[in-house]
Amino acid sequence: MGSKQSIFTEEQLDEYQDCTVFTRKEILRLYHRYHSLAPEIVPCHFNDCADIKLPLELISEMPELKENPFHQKVLQVFSEDKQNKMSFNDFLNMFSILSDLTPQHLKAHYAFKVYDFNSDNFICQSDVEVMLAKLTGDELSDEEVQLVCNKVMEEGDLDGDGKLSFTDFEYMITRAPDFMSTFHIRI
């Protein structure tokens, strides 16, 4: 126990437990994961690495993220700066949001950010096309892609502006039976 606790101070652990849905053990485990991503960069002691950031490419090598077709965008959304780097705080925050204890509205908020590929605060036709390409890998014909995009817009767009705002998205996603179970990474 002594060695484990020396990574964080008690205070820090309590703070992290207040800010995330994780328990002390999970936070320590996550730090170990973070540490093992780049043992030469990240020190064993947390206090020394408060400013250390890892490049997103390194993090995307995690098996939990590697197969995810959206992992790039997920990491981008959760990284604090725009230089494709991620601090431990962001790392922890990301897995906290993706854990199964997080309330639905919070997940919906981040899911919207993830699926908003061109970051214009709306999910528009082009976003859906990008998603579809990532999900099905160009197996659908152009007509089929068009049909799917139209259907998605038709179903989700409640205010009729041809794109999904966050409200539309949230309304749709909170009714999905599987959203909570699929937008979820077990760490």
Next chain:
Amino acid sequence: MVNTNKTKKNNREDLEKIGIQIDADETTDTAEEEDDDNEEEDIKQPAKIRKKQNNRKSSKPSDEDEDNSDEDTKLKARNNRRRLPVQNGIRKNKNDKDDESDEEKSTDTAKNSRTKARNKDNGKGEESDDNSELEGENKKTRKNPVHNNNRNNRNNANKRQKDEDNKKVKQANSRGNRKGEKDNGKDKKKKGKSSSSSSSSSDSEDTLSEGELAKVLEEVEEKKMLIAAIRTKAWRMKRKLTTLKESQEFVEKFEGALGKGKGRKFYAYKVMMMKKWIKFKRDFENFKTSCIPWEMKIKEIESHFGSSVASYFIFLRWLYGINLVLFSLTFGLVVIPEVLMGLPYGSIPRKTVPRKEQPTAMDFSVLWEFGGYIKYSALFYGYYNNERMIGVFKYRLPLSYFMVGVGSFGYSLMVVIRTMARNARENGIDGDDGDFNFSWKMFTSWDYLIGNPETADNKFASITTSFKESIVDEEESQKDENIHLRRFLIVLANFLIFCCLAGSGYLIFYVVKKSQTYSTLEELTWYQKNEIDIVMALLGMFVPPLFETIAGLENYHPRIALKWQLWRMFALFLGNLYTFLLALIDQVNAQLAEEESIKNKTLAMVNSFNFTNSTSESIPAIDPADFPRGPCWETGVGLEFTKLTVSDILVTYGSILVGDFLRALFVRFINYCWCWDLEYGFPSYTEFDISGNVLGLIFNQGMIWMGTFYSPGLIGINILRLLTSMYFQCWAVMCCNVPQSRVFKASGSNNFYMSLLLLILFLSLLPVIYTIMTFTPSFDCGPFSLAIYYLNATSKTYETANLELKRKMQMLRDEQKNRRNNKYTVNPMLQDLEDLLPNNANVNKPESNQIVIGKQPNEATRANGKHGKEMTLAPPPPRMVVTKPPNPRQVSHIPGQPRSGTPGSGPRRPSPGQSRH
């Protein structure tokens, strides 16, 4: 209105005290009144929600919060007009206070500027922040979706302009409330509850004025709410941390200032306990999730085979849980007490293997069929004694046996229905399935849990196929040409399946009828003996695939097709059940007839003993193994159920081994030297048969429910079965099955399994009730043997016999009295009794046999309290006791009598008289 004015006046006085110019504010008040009213509409709504939310927040049991918001809403209307002046006043106060402490950085102005900045910074984020505050709890409980939406829209429209205004007004309003309330409290000699701490401190402490205190309290509450809800904010971690730190510091600093002395300590204690409690809950939650067994196994299967296959394993796990409870009920309350406290093996006939079975009783072939020692063990109904109370604890075993039987059904029913209700609630929201078909596929089909490249490939493929399916469906629904053909096909398929079902039903009926005629025949061929089994097996083998082929006509979505398939096979299996039960009832009837003859035989034997023994002193020592006994139909029924369960287990495991494992081995290794591709060609690997497995499980559970009453050990076997099949099938699935060609989601089908299970529960309840109600229990085995038999047979004759006996005992007692008067001791008196009683018995003898039986329970209950019972009751069969010479009985009854104290109704009358002196 009067009230409002009053509070207003009070308020004004209060403000004047603090030094605020009200005149100046009054003008703004009137000027902005209209605006206020408009805004109130906006504020009222969130306030209501917040109230609800607070009521729901059982997880955050902070009293202050609730009081606060309750009063908030109550006083909102009243204080509406007063809002602005108060706000201004507080502003002023704050400015004063700024000088006093450095923590005052988060004053209104500072805060407002920060919110402004935040607004500009990320408009979207801010909106959701505010939403999250209001809706956090609401959303979790999935309440009022439409309502949420409305509010969202309005928020969208209003939020950005009015956000700041609202915030200001809200703050000011609540502060005003607090103040107004406190003033009220002062008016009524300090009645205010929530403000008691602040008002008391304000009395004693001059440095902090009331307004400041109220504000501080308000702020502290706000911060606390923030701390509690910080993990549900969509903020960056850094910001969360700093906000957390700030608010924690603030709370710590000012929490203390609010209470003094004792109150302060108590407050600190409360806060500490709250923290501990939250932590405990967190740990407990973790512990609970880590206690769910086989979670990882099922997840692994889910990631390979999709949720439909996993749903079978989840169902299996759930059933295991139920069976575990039933098992602990049955074993804890029935089997173990009987084994520990009841008579040991070999003490009475029902607990002994009969003489002629003894040589083979340990043979494996016999034990395998649950004969021999297993048949006469606590695993079956017949082993249980009818003693009303056993052991030192006077445990009422027959009662507990019955109650456990009833309780098992009650518990199962309750659990099934409760689970169904919960599932229905969870699935209730996706009632309008078609509304977001494509959107859901798009946004929720990718499972973020997938971390295995192979699984990921499968998932991509299944997503693509599901999209294609939906596209085809969409195009089809747009075309609508083939609707008539489709309808025709569906009708045709249903007609064909109905024909199949009716045909197989008739076949079963015919075979059963035919087999009943066989009972008259002497010699049965092997085929005739097993005709029903063969027909059933053939039906079970060929009809389900036929159904599947016919169902191909319907072209349903696989999820719906699975449901139909389940229903159709369910109907088919019901035929199986029907034949089984019919055969069982036939068997019971035959055994009842046999029992009747044996009963007469034993009674004749008993009587003959009475004749021969009436003069002799000792009881004839008959070994319990030699004693004639009935067939005990209850044990027979239990035996049948147990055999069926075991053979079902064997068939299931065997078919997995041969049908799945060997086939997979064959396909895998012979493929190298075969003329066509085995893996993709004809035999291929098997898919996991969800419908068959689920139905097997459900029917097996029905068997357990039916059989447990007659064989308490059956539930133990079932526990073993479920446990092994969990591991075995998990292995088999991962090792030799391939994912379905159309992977589909199983959302909601769990409830479908449950409804089938509920149906089976009712169906299995019926025969059990029927047998209990109509057939008389065996007279010489089981916990209800003589008790009920006695009730059935001897209630009338017993009364007359009783009267007669009473008369005789009266005579006896008179005689005793006479002797006592003659100063006789007990022992000589006993000898006289002994002299008397044989006559007594001889008098009884000419009466009907039933009287003889009728006495039995009476004596049995009387003998219960004694430990000497084994000596007297055990070696001879129970019936012997009744009429046997009284010698040993009397000896044992005298020491036991004062202790047990059961008032022997008839025959034992003299004994109290004896113990009296």
